[in-house]
Amino acid sequence: xxxxxxxxxxxxxxxxxxxxxxxxxxxxxxxxSGRVVVRAMPGHRGKVGLVTGGGSGHxxxxxxxVGAGLLDACAIGDVFASPSAEQMADxxxxxxxxxxxxxxxxxxxxxxxxxxxxGELVEFEDITCTTVVLADDVASAPLAEREKRRGVAxxxxxxxxxxxxxxxxxxxxxxxxxxxxxxxACRSIGAALSPCTVPQVGKPTxxxxxxxxxxxxxxHGEPGVWVDKLRPAxxxxxxxxxxxxxxxxxxxxxxxxxxxxSLGATPPEELYILYRIxxxxxxxxxxxxxxxxxxxxxxxxxxxxxxxxxxxLDPELEGLLKAPCECAFxxx
Amino acid sequence: xxxxxxxxxxxxxxxxxxxxxxxxxxxxxxxxSGRVVVRAMPGHRGKVGLVTGGGSGHxxxxxxxVGAGLLDACAIGDVFASPSAEQMADxxxxxxxxxxxxxxxxxxxxxxxxxxxxGELVEFEDITCTTVVLADDVASAPLAEREKRRGVAxxxxxxxxxxxxxxxxxxxxxxxxxxxxxxxACRSIGAALSPCTVPQVGKPTxxxxxxxxxxxxxxHGEPGVWVDKLRPAxxxxxxxxxxxxxxxxxxxxxxxxxxxxSLGATPPEELYILYRIxxxxxxxxxxxxxxxxxxxxxxxxxxxxxxxxxxxLDPELEGLLKAPCECAFxxx
Numbered sequence: 001x002x003x004x005x006x007x008x009x010x011x012x013x014x015x016x017x018x019x020x021x022x023x024x025x026x027x028x029x030x031x032x033s034g035r036v037v038v039r040a041m042p043g044h045r046g047k048v049g050l051v052t053g054g055g056s057g058h059x060x061x062x063x064x065x066v067g068a069g070l071l072d073a074c075a076i077g078d079v080f081a082s083p084s085a086e087q088m089a090d091x092x093x094x095x096x097x098x099x100x101x102x103x104x105x106x107x108x109x110x111x112x113x114x115x116x117x118x119g120e121l122v123e124f125e126d127i128t129c130t131t132v133v134l135a136d137d138v139a140s141a142p143l144a145e146r147e148k149r150r151g152v153a154x155x156x157x158x159x160x161x162x163x164x165x166x167x168x169x170x171x172x173x174x175x176x177x178x179x180x181x182x183x184x185a186c187r188s189i190g191a192a193l194s195p196c197t198v199p200q201v202g203k204p205t206x207x208x209x210x211x212x213x214x215x216x217x218x219x220h221g222e223p224g225v226w227v228d229k230l231r232p233a234x235x236x237x238x239x240x241x242x243x244x245x246x247x248x249x250x251x252x253x254x255x256x257x258x259x260x261x262s263l264g265a266t267p268p269e270e271l272y273i274l275y276r277i278x279x280x281x282x283x284x285x286x287x288x289x290x291x292x293x294x295x296x297x298x299x300x301x302x303x304x305x306x307x308x309x310x311x312x313l314d315p316e317l318e319g320l321l322k323a324p325c326e327c328a329f330x331x332x
Numbered sequence: 333x334x335x336x337x338x339x340x341x342x343x344x345x346x347x348x349x350x351x352x353x354x355x356x357x358x359x360x361x362x363x364x365s366g367r368v369v370v371r372a373m374p375g376h377r378g379k380v381g382l383v384t385g386g387g388s389g390h391x392x393x394x395x396x397x398v399g400a401g402l403l404d405a406c407a408i409g410d411v412f413a414s415p416s417a418e419q420m421a422d423x424x425x426x427x428x429x430x431x432x433x434x435x436x437x438x439x440x441x442x443x444x445x446x447x448x449x450x451g452e453l454v455e456f457e458d459i460t461c462t463t464v465v466l467a468d469d470v471a472s473a474p475l476a477e478r479e480k481r482r483g484v485a486x487x488x489x490x491x492x493x494x495x496x497x498x499x500x501x502x503x504x505x506x507x508x509x510x511x512x513x514x515x516x517a518c519r520s521i522g523a524a525l526s527p528c529t530v531p532q533v534g535k536p537t538x539x540x541x542x543x544x545x546x547x548x549x550x551x552h553g554e555p556g557v558w559v560d561k562l563r564p565a566x567x568x569x570x571x572x573x574x575x576x577x578x579x580x581x582x583x584x585x586x587x588x589x590x591x592x593x594s595l596g597a598t599p600p601e602e603l604y605i606l607y608r609i610x611x612x613x614x615x616x617x618x619x620x621x622x623x624x625x626x627x628x629x630x631x632x633x634x635x636x637x638x639x640x641x642x643x644x645l646d647p648e649l650e651g652l653l654k655a656p657c658e659c660a661f662x663x664x
Contacts, residue, residue: 002525002545002636004602006564011605014565018604021611022592022626059600193334213334232338233346260354265597267633268391269343270336272350279353294354296628301599304334304634331663 003302008199012056012078019063023328026067031090035083037063038073038094048166048175049073049095052105052159053088053115055080057198058219060329061155061298062105067327070163071104075118079198079301080220082110088118092127100128100172104162104179106151107135130176134158136186136309138247139216139225150218153261153298154186157311157321160332164323178316185312187248189240192217192263192305193230215239219263219300219307233270237277240308245285248312252286255313257321259293263305268295274306290318297330335634340531344388344410351395355660358399363422367415369395370405370426380498380507381405381427384437384491385420385447387412389530390551392661393487393630394437399659402495403436407450411530411633412552414442420450424459432460432504436494436511438483439467462508466490468518468641470579471548471557482550485593485630486518489643489653492664496655510648517644519580521572524549524595524637525562547571551595551632551639565602569609572640577617580644584618587645589653591625595637600627606638622650629662 005011013034020027020037030038043049053075054062063074072095075083088103095101101122103115112133119129135146136154162179170178192214195204205221208214213231216224231239250256258278260271271294282289290313298307313321325332337343345366352359352369362370375381385407386394394406404427407415420435427433433454435447444465451461467478468486494511502510524546527536537553540546545563548556563571582588590610592603603626614621622645630639645653657664 002542002562004525004565004568004598004638005605006566011601014605014608015601016604018607018611018626022604022607022624057601064600193336210334230334233336234338236336264599265634265636266336267596267631268396269347269389269633272348272354273337273343273346275350275354276346279350292354294350299599301601302597302636304597306336 003197003199005199008202011199015056026328030073030094033087033090035076035087036073036090036094037066037076039066041068043072043097045097046099047097048099048170048172049097049101050162050166051091051095051101051103053083053091054105054111055082057301058299064329065156065159065327067325069167069323069325070159070327082114085114085117085121088115089121092118092122092129096127100130102162102172102176102179103129103131104158105133106155107133107149128172130172132158132176132179132183134183136188137218138187138243139189140218143247150222152188152190152219153259153307153309154183154188156259156297157186157309158182160325161317161320163325164320178320182311182317185317186309187244188307188309189243190217190219190263190305190307191215191236191240192303194265194304195221196264196301196303219298233273234277237274241278241281244308244310248310250285250287254287255290255318256282256287257290257292257311257313258282259297259309261298261307261309262296263303263307264299265302265304266306271306278308291321335529335531337531340534343531344408347388358660362405362426365419365422367408367419368405368422368426369398369408371398373400375404375429377429378431379429380431380502380504381429381433382494382498383423383427383433383435385415385423386437386443387414389633390631396661397488397491397659399657401499401655401657402491402659414446417446417449417453420447421453424450424454424461428459432462434494434504434508434511435461435463436490437465438487439465439481460504462504464490464508464511464515466515468520469550470519470575471521472550475579482554484520484522484551485591485639485641486520488591488629489518489641490514492657493649493652495657496652510652514643514649517649518641519576520639520641521575522549522551522595522637522639523547523568523572524635526597526636527553528596528633528635551630565605566609569606573610573613576640576642580642582617582619582644586619587622587650588614588619589622589624589643589645590614591629591641593630593639593641594628595635595639596631597634597636598638603638610640623653
């Protein structure tokens, strides 16, 4: 669990400094807080704004997805900590092009509280906000209590869909509606093999034995559904697919995108071994896979493990998924 | 050092199966060995062919860089092991479009021996081959013995430059010449924080204490220049830049591309912290940075650590670097 850093208190600011230095054509800082990252080339006047926010330590989530056809602005907190309401309000102010702003973020208490406060702050400035909260992690609560589920990698799909809808000129109600449809059509599950270390804490977020894994763990180390001996790749992938398909059954003719995501340290070689089973299971269900994503899309620094996300498509979602987008980490 | 896999002997074959299943529009298998990955959309007739080969466990190197404006074919061995001469010959046969084939690979004994034998095999089939061997790791031998240096992430730049030259219609001599120029203009150095595990071996490639790092380590765990306590990010980056710039001095007005590469487990947050110093040092030398690459370009599975690579540009190299290319891992 070694990390390459300087003073842990500078971790996020130095990371953002490097991110913007490396990609000045994609990102810049906005406002005085040093924690609001916005598009270097802002969206056109009249475009619905799209903002998110959340803790650091998940690159490319959240900041990395600021870009054309994606997010307009992102407020970023310390590692695994919510940004402040004022930072979120700054992100909303930047994103507003006169057509209102959709707040699109994960279902975490701190983020909800601060985004609600940020909405109240900008209400006096005549900026209309709507909200879609991602709650895609099937391991975090049963389907009947879906509103309690955590938001994880499904966020990436929601950013993409909403970003494309906003770019195409839809109004705030329409962008919000299709973002909610994407959020509703997402299901994710993760499995962790090792913890990560929050720089300012300096010790791993949880303990797991050298021969064990945890099914259903959250991206901040939130408890999963079981801890047991490390299983073979095909068994891990099979159980993850069982859990996803039990929650959102697929039928013959369905079209679905799937993300096989490393939580950080797990290399692409292992993701591709897992993908064989993901593909076989989806095809056995009669579904057609559209634009599979295999890589690192939503991480927890150096945590080892994977997550799978399904996005069940209809023609509208598929069109928006395939629309062009560009940021430093993803291009369609 | 946990890994998600099935039977270790199936690691490479299952990885390739998943890679091709996920990206059938980029990659396919060629021949009977199951270890030759080629472009799904072959280059045009008369284009110079570009092949590489080497061990598995370095994604996106080697296989991942098969694509338009990049490699035509790649022979891939077991983890950290050379492919066979026959597999390399199959890669050369596929890549040949009547204009000859450049073999472009890293300076490792097994790869050189097998690529030489592969060249002899195809010579009887009237396929002309040339060779450029990458030897960019400044930590592996002094400048005066440059031919002894290992080839590491500089390979990615060489693939890009040679791929663009071949795509543009240059002949074999010209493609070979500019690939050699790119190889000569590359310098790399790595620093490792943790080892990785070769699946069929089942234990880490080397030992390093929990509070230590190794400067100059190779991508298979070859010994570096020192082992000592883990240093702050800015000190690590500073020393790595010192070593690169001592080997290839830069002057005011020089243009250079730089790659800040994770060896696997090291997350992008840490790469961006390091990039601040890389940028400051290059700018202090008077150089202009062109198309910086920050991410995972050449890895050793779950090894933690980083490498920096400099490519000193002239107008020809810069034009080829910026030419379009596309594979599953990189797009320009």
